[in-house]
Amino acid sequence: MNDVSYLMLRILAGISFFGHGLVRIPKLNAFSQWMTGAFSKSILPQSLVTPFSYILPIAEFLIGLLLLLGLFSEKAFAAGFVVMLVLMLGTCLIENWEALPSQMSHALILIVLYQFIAANSFSLDHIIFKK
Secondary structure (H helix, E strand, O other): OOOHHHHHHHHHHHHHHHHHHHHHHHHHHHHHOOOOOOOOOOOOOOHHHHHHHHHHHHHHHHHHHHHHHHHHHHHHHHHHHHHHHHHHHHHHHOOHHHHHHHHHHHHHHHHHHHHEEEEEEEOHHHHHOOO
């Protein structure tokens, strides 16, 4: 993969994560209420869903910011992948099958970014850490 294509793919993932967090953080309580409501009939206890509903938007925002900057890229890919795995599990538990393709696409993009990390030359990692 060439460096420009890699940058484009990294920005694509970064905008999605960043945007998800950005719009949810100002309405964190409403988002949490929506999520706990969506999981009210699932096997997950509210004691797990509620903290996750507050952590998720912040995690999305920070992961997105790191991806956009190309800073701590490998850690951002790993964190993003873990977020996607948890979201996919939750999606399955509430049988929201329509959301799975988007979540799988995000995970796949993160896998591709990790695989071709050598092309991450337009990044703060490259400038600061010579990676």
